[in-house]
Amino acid sequence: MNFARPAFVLLAAAAIALPAAAQEGTLKKIKDTGVIKIGHRDASIPFSYLDDKQQPIGYGVDICLKIADAIKAELKLPKLKVEFVPVTSQTRIPILTGGNIDIECGSTTNSVERQKQVAFAPTYFMTGTKIIVKKSAGIKRYEDLKGKTVVFTAGTTNERAMKAYNDAKKLGINFIPSKDHAESFLAVETGRAVAFPMDDILLYSLRASAKNPADYAIIGEFLSDDPYGIMMRKDDPTFKKLVDATVTRLYKSGEINKIYAKWFQAPIPPKGINLGFPMSDALKALIKNPNDKGVEACGKMKC
Amino acid sequence: MDFSVFFQPAFSGGGTYLDWVLSGIQWTLLVSILGWVIAFTVGSVLGVLRTTQRVVLRAPATLYVEVFRNVPLLVQMFIWYFVLPEIVPRALGDWMKTQMPMPEFWNAVLCLGFYTASRVAEQVRSGIQSIPRGQTYAGLAMGLTQPQVYRHVLLPMGYRIIIPPLTSEFLTIFKNSSVALTIGVLELTAQARQISEYTFRTFEVFTVATVVYVLITLTVTVAMRALEGKVRVPGYLGPAGR
Amino acid sequence: MFTGFDFDVIARSLPYLSQGMLFSLGLTVLSMIGGIVLGTVLALMRLAPFRVLHLPASGYVNLLRSTPLILVIFWFYFLVPLAMKRLSGDAYATGIGPFYSALIAFTLFEAAYYCEIIRAGIQSVPRGQVHAAFALGLTYGQAMRRVILPQAFRNMVPILLTQGIILFQDTSLVYVVGLTDFMGAASKIAQRDGRLVEMYLFAALIYFILCFLASYVVKRLQLRYSVGR
Known part of the structure; x- marks a missing residue:
């Protein structure tokens, strides 16, 4: 283990700290520590699961890694360490609100009920x-x-x-x-x-x-x-804005289609199975009009 | 803090969340007490076997104790529930998985019982071995057979001596019963977890669960003290007398 | 009997399993150290003649000893981060991480058990030793540090280690919050590959070997320490 690295990241981060636009909330925390903690699942295939080397991978994980890149760029960090933390359906919300993860990339339904506890990025999959x-x-x-x-x-x-x-x-x-x-x-x-x-x-x-x-x-x-969404802490507008903007950018640029095809229409680890699951109309509509409405505020199979 | 959450109508099942707590308590008590019946019976037999002179009796008992003591309860729980049905003859395995009533409950009882038996066995053995040899010889000299010595001399004394450590094992089984939640028994801890998920009142719910466990401990402790007083041997110092 | 079983799955996942084992062992050793330190403090408090000291200590020990470990893990895993957030007033306080959450839970839980072992150990030192220490003009602290505790710990070593073996087995319960200790790693692979029989039997075997060997060593130690008594 390299103990010198976090210290170096801290120093580097401090050296280039922007005097204006003082970050707050999760962004500040990521900037101070040089680490983003991503919550992942063990068996939400193909959204967030472990491959044969027990590394978290998936559609949701890929999008979260894009978000991490965007954060790194926004904070002008020379290096951002991504730390994966396993969560379960039961532990995800308490772990997120408790601060042990910054963002959860799994298969979490965005509901108005849950929005009392947490916030969601624009819906990235529609199922039922x-x-x-x-x-x-x-x-x-x-x-x-x-x-x-x-x-x-x-x-x-x-x-x-x-x-x-x-x-x-x-x-x-x-x-x-x-x-x-x-x-x-x-x-x-x-x-x-x-x-x-x-x-x-x-x-x-x-x-x-x-x-x-x-x-x-x-x-x-x-x-x-x-409707699935990436989950983050509530009442953190600067962080949410950055996450939302990243997801929306993936949608507008069409990059999402490549990520989608990689996980739903091509062989995926660990067994090389191809799910052959074309993008639904509901998801196409969501990509055209990204939103983070909870399921209670959505129509039948559309948001 | 807001304990009114327990009187809210529960999400499902028609009652209130208090009913979920009560049902959790019921399963905790059932799993623990049935488990204890097995633990006490099997543990006593094993404990006695471990004190006998015959290797053919002593060795299997020792093996049992070592195996069940050195594998974590959680692993044993999974072996009972997930592994056993796959390695027994197919018909029996299918029965265990599909026909057996309340499989998670009975597996939890058996697992907890046979696990705790290894610990009871050790207590029974040490209880018997703490009795002066002279008593055995006196029994044999009076014409009692070996089994009779156990029945009339060693066990009545041994059990009295080990009431305090047995109490502690009995208390442990209530706490260990929470491991049953890993195979799906909705006992008290599982219910607390479930209610906190539905209501987000984690603090209140965990507080109530903790208080219930403390009450169980207090009740068992008081009951066992009373038992200890009732069966004490006059003229004996220490746990058996006092 | 084992036809159709694939024991190769174990070989394939050995690196992951060893990582899990390191987690288990790390958690065991660190919470054992923490538990013994805190347990000693609690034991001294329980033996103190002042109510303000022994009442809270007794209350703590009895509370923790009445509560199932799984419930304690839930308490700490879900509520400590929130409590820390409230205490520090920082809504975005860095979480202490799953490993440390588990470590705190196990340390505080084990401290209650270690406290009782250590208390019994201290009480097993003959009273004459205390009187002699005081007669020599040692203060309470000096008497404890130089006379009582060294003897008490010498008597207790086997029991403390046995408790450590129990603790090692108990670390498997972090499974309930989805952490990847040895058992967590085994069950994740077991479920992903549908190989429960192989993985759980293997896990049982490894736990058995480690705990059995450790108990054997403790037994030898016990014999050595009991010489001359």
Whole structure:
């Protein structure tokens, strides 16, 4: 480990500190420490997950790295260290508000409810809750889940959508929580649970990396809409402005199409699977008109 | 601080968040107490085996204790829940995964029970070994068989002597039961976590959970003290007498 | 029985697993040191004749000993950063990082257990030693530092180390907040590659070997230290 480097970065940063335009909030913190802490997920394929060398990669991670570049340029830092911190659906918000990460790049639904705690960059993906089942289980519709066991990833919007549906239709589903998407899918794979409600795109990628993808079906109407956004701390306008501007620039320049194609329409690590998932109209519209509205403020599958 | 959150209608299930807490307490108590029944029974047998003269009895008991003591509880929990169904005969494995009622609950009970058994075994062994040899000889001299010596002399004394360390193991099982949340049992800690997620009232919710655990500890401690007083051997100093 | 299992997954992920093991060992050693230091302070407070000292110490120890470690980890992982933010008044205070959050949680938790071990250790030193030290004109601090604590620690070494082995096993619980200790690394690979059986059995084996060897060493030490008593 090189201990001299952070000290050098600090000195360098101090030497070129801009006298005017004093940064505050997260930007100041990044400037002072020379480090940006990016929260990533373990198994949100292809948004934020670990490759075969256990490095965080993905669509969201790529966009966050662009943001880190923009911050480095804005702060005129000679070097900006990117530190990755693993988070889960349960820990992401407390860790962000507590300051252990500056920005979360994963598969987090932007909701007005969550906006009471955190802020979001413009939506960068549009998805919604469906369920994955084993074809052999004979589940065709949500009603077929009556009295069955359903696994969910704790802390997700999908958990809430499925529970609300269960209450409304009085299905008497037996719920079991799990820590992350891989673990949840495993419960379906091993037969412990018959279904796993999750954002459909994540279900497609989980199915694609399964041992026998043909064994699974992704079914149902959307139980919820889930526009994804990069998450950051609330009430930090200068930081949010920079993040938003970076994302918008990627959208306007068309660079986003390349990043999208890299993760959704080409083979991706670790197994070289191609998800073959063309860009939805909803996302195309969002790229034309970037916004950070929460799901409650959006229409059905559009924002 | 705002504890009114517990009286708000819960997100799902129809009741209030207080009902979630109560259901969490119920699972914590159930997992711990059923786990303790296994731990006490299996641990006693193992403890006795470890004090016998026969190697064929002593060696497997020693092996058991070493294995269960030297693997973290979390790892054991995963082995019961994730690994066991895959390495047993297929039909049984399928049954464990799909037919078995409340698999996460029963796996947690078994895991906690067999894990704690290794610790109970050590206490029982040391309890028996702390009894002066003379008592065994006296028993044998009176014509008791070896099992009878255990039944009428060593165990009644041994259990009394080890009430304090057993109390501490019993308290530990309530705390260890929170590890069951890793395989999906919605016990008290898991419920606290879940409520804090729905309400963002982390401080209040964790405070209540902590207070409940303290109350469980106090209750068990008082009950075990009473038991200790009731079964004490007159004329004995130390834990068994006083 | 193990047909269809892929033990090669372990070889492929060894570097990642060793990183995780370094995390576990680092967390164990540092929180053991922190726990013993803080535990000694708490033990001295609990043995002090002043209420202002022993009441808070007893309260702390009993509270922590009644609470499950997982709940303590949650407390510190989620609330300490927020508390620090409020205390420092800086809304963007640098978080202390997951490793240090875990380290603080384990240190404070283990201190309660170490306190009890150390208290018993101090009480095991014959009273005559205290009287002799005072008679020689040593102050309380000198008596503790030069006479009581050295003897007490000598008696306690095996128990302190045994507690350290338990602590090493307990570090696996950082799994609940998604950190990458040895168990965290094993479970991340297990789930990504769908290789739970291989990884969890391997993890169990490694923990067993390390803890068993450590216990054996402690047992030898115990025999050595108990000579002459």
